[in-house]
Amino acid sequence: MAERRRGAALERALLDAAWEELTARGYAGFTMDAVVRRAGTSPPVLYRRWPDRDTLVRAAVTHVLERSHIDVPDTGSLRGDLLTLMRTINETRVRLITVMNAHLAGYYQETGTNPGDLLADAREANGDAIWERAVARGEIAPGRLTERIKRLPFDLLRHEILISFAPVPDAVLEEIVDTIVLPLVE
Template identity: 70%
Template sequence: MPERRRGAALEKALLDAAWEELADNGYAGFTMDAVVKRAGTSPPVLYRRWSDRDELVRAAITQALREHRLDIPDTGSLREDVLTLMREINATRVQLIIVMSVHLAACHKATGTSTGDLRDPLVTGRKEALDVLFDRAVERGEIKREHLPERVKSLPFDLLRHEILTTFAPVPDDVLEDIVDTVFLPLVR
């Protein structure tokens, strides 16, 4: 007989099952019953925590974002910091990006939300993390703060996401270097 899960372990198992269901079937095919079956539990266990699928989807996404949090590199060079971060995203977050962008399109339509609305601001901290990376480059004298509007800061990562969503696969390293060397760095220098 399998060990009975309780508390945080049970909640994590339920949210993992919900995330897997989203990744495999998208929002359109996502049901509470499918999550119950995948988690090996009963409907009351699930409904005690989340009253409907939108609430469960939001919780599953929040957990996935928490679990996929990345450390900001400090290589001593803006080029290498950006490339290191892009390589880490490329190696570990392709499925997350695809699920968040493609599989949740029906969710956005049904609920009137966007991917940004589903993110927990305490989890993501993306802007603040990137600010640290760029502040270091300014302090090292590599770039000037006035060359760093928000759109430019996010550009290499936006282009990486675009490449992933165009191919549904990790991006070749030479493309990452091309994004940084021929598009991004000329804008900030």
């Protein structure tokens, strides 16, 4: 007889089942009942935590992002930090980014959100530290730094991944940083 899951172990199992269901069937085929079956639990157990599939999808994506946490680099320069973070994302998250865009199109349409909304918390935690250190070092003028510019290198990286469904060549990452992003803030 299987041991009964509780607390954090149960929540992890439910979120893992939700992510597996999402990647197997996409948002269009994603149902709370399918997650219940995949997790081997009952509907009340799932609905007590997440009242609807949109909330569960957001929680599953957040869970996957937390599980694949990326440390914020501190190389001593804005260029180095951006390139290191972009290279890490490029090496570890191509599949995740592709799955999120391909399988969640219906979610974005139904909820009026976009991939950036789901990635915002992770991006802000990593990106803000990089930009704040660059300002403190005097590398960039804070008045030139907007939210759009802070998102730009990562939006361009995501775009490159989505047009190729593959990791982005390092020369392209350097071009994004050196010829597009840095001239905007220097």
